[in-house]
Amino acid sequence: MGGQPCKISEEGRQVMEIPFLDLKEQNRSLKTEILSLWEDILDSARFIGGEHVSKLEEEYARACTVDYCVAVNSGTDALRFIFLALGLEPGHEVITVPNTFIATTEAISQAGGKIAFVEIDPGTYNMDPANVEAAITSRTRGIVPVHLYGQPADMDPILHIAQKHSLWVVEDACQAHLAEYKGQKAGSMGIAGAFSFYPGKNMGACGEGGAVTTNDADLASKVRMIRDHGQARKYFHDMEGYNGRCDALQAAALRVKLRHLPAWNESRRRNAQRYLDMLKDIEGIILPEVADYILPVYHLFVIQAYKRDAVADALKQRSISTGLHYPIPLHLQEAYEHLGISKGSFPVTESCAEKLLSLPMFPELTEEQISYVCESIVEVTARL
Numbered sequence: 247m248g249g250q251p252c253k254i255s256e257e258g259r260q261v262m263e264i265p266f267l268d269l270k271e272q273n274r275s276l277k278t279e280i281l282s283l284w285e286d287i288l289d290s291a292r293f294i295g296g297e298h299v300s301k302l303e304e305e306y307a308r309a310c311t312v313d314y315c316v317a318v319n320s321g322t323d324a325l326r327f328i329f330l331a332l333g334l335e336p337g338h339e340v341i342t343v344p345n346t347f348i349a350t351t352e353a354i355s356q357a358g359g360k361i362a363f364v365e366i367d368p369g370t371y372n373m374d375p376a377n378v379e380a381a382i383t384s385r386t387r388g389i390v391p392v393h394l395y396g397q398p399a400d401m402d403p404i405l406h407i408a409q410k411h412s413l414w415v416v417e418d419a420c421q422a423h424l425a426e427y428k429g430q431k432a433g434s435m436g437i438a439g440a441f442s443f444y445p446g447k448n449m450g451a452c453g454e455g456g457a458v459t460t461n462d463a464d465l466a467s468k469v470r471m472i473r474d475h476g477q478a479r480k481y482f483h484d485m486e487g488y489n490g491r492c493d494a495l496q497a498a499a500l501r502v503k504l505r506h507l508p509a510w511n512e513s514r515r516r517n518a519q520r521y522l523d524m525l526k527d528i529e530g531i532i533l534p535e536v537a538d539y540i541l542p543v544y545h546l547f548v549i550q551a552y553k554r555d556a557v558a559d560a561l562k563q564r565s566i567s568t569g570l571h572y573p574i575p576l577h578l579q580e581a582y583e584h585l586g587i588s589k590g591s592f593p594v595t596e597s598c599a600e601k602l603l604s605l606p607m608f609p610e611l612t613e614e615q616i617s618y619v620c621e622s623i624v625e626v627t628a629r630l
């Protein structure tokens with residue numbers, strides 16, 4: 247097992263410890279550069295706003311091929327501020343998917359909107375455009391496709407439906423930094439895109455962070471005000487806003503990381519290809535479908551496994567950590583009991599929630615580690 251750390255399992259076999267995500271290597275390689283920028287910030291005592299925040303906004307806007315980027319405190323704030331800036335009001339409905347992290351729908355509700363779920367596509371796990379039109383009512387204002395696991399949703403039909411019904415489209419790109427759909431960057435296709443810089447994301451802060459991307463100058467300036475107590479000029483408040491700013495320490499670290507993001511995404515694609523090659527034609531395993539016009543960034547590499555929980559347990563026995571994204575669909579969460587959506591309403595999402603299994607994925611994962619994970623999966627599924 248080469249240079250990888252090994253130990254002996256309870257069954258007496260040699261196992262390799264594979265974390266689900268390991269940020270330590272990445273942090274080690276960037277430590278000197280980030281610490282030197284942080285030292286300058288400490289010396290200047292300029293912690294809020296300043297050059298690093300505005301430079302991050304310029305550089306991330308350029309990377310996403312949009313005119314404006316507004317750095318905020320989290321991906322959740324990015325979504326919430328977009329909805330508020332778009333003038334969402336009580337009773338307005340927003341269409342999204344039940345297979346996502348709750349932040350997508352929290353932001354809709356917290357901005358005053360009503361959540362309307364549509365079923366996902368069984369191959370990509372993203373919004374199925376074929377289901378969207380039936381969910382539109384006179385109260386619908388927008389559609390929020392989520393580019394889940396780093397794969398953009400099928401945007402052309404979604405944008406077409408939105409245009410036909412005069413709705414806006416906001417991309418939840420929190421898991422899709424620099425992913426592409428037909429050559430267009432995630433976060434550049436709808437009226438706005440929301441990104442998360444949570445530490446575990448493809449580009450993660452050393453704390454919380456997020457960003458709004460848009461080509462709409464008016465929307466960008468509204469989000470800019472909402473993130474800072476509704477003011478564009480200190481103590482002149484046009485509206486009530488929030489404290490949702492991105493701080494200088496995070497912005498400086500994110501600027502360093504942005505330079506490495508394309509290479510990290512490339513490594514994730516290489517790792518995903520290894521998984522795809524080694525796990526193809528394995529009975530009991532379904533691999534993700536990616537259309538040839540999509541450039542995914544594999545925030546997560548998610549397979550479907552029959553007897554998923556038993557597979558995850560058996561992998562754990564071999565010191566392989568896995569994740570579940572997401573084990574309970576949003577419409578069945580206690581938080582959404584008041585929506586009155588019963589089990590069976592979204593059968594594709596519900597079936598996926600029982601079978602989806604996220605395998606270890608990060609840029610520094612080695613070929614040897616991936617081989618060990620795949621060999622273990624083959625062995626385990628054959629036995630189960």
Ligand SMILES: Cc1ncc(COP(=O)(O)O)c(C=O)c1O
Nearest residue numbers: 320321322347349350420442444
């Ligand atoms: C799909 C999706 N939307 C929104 C968010 C919210 O981002 P944050 O954790 O930065 O608030 C996340 C992050 O976990 C996410 O995965």
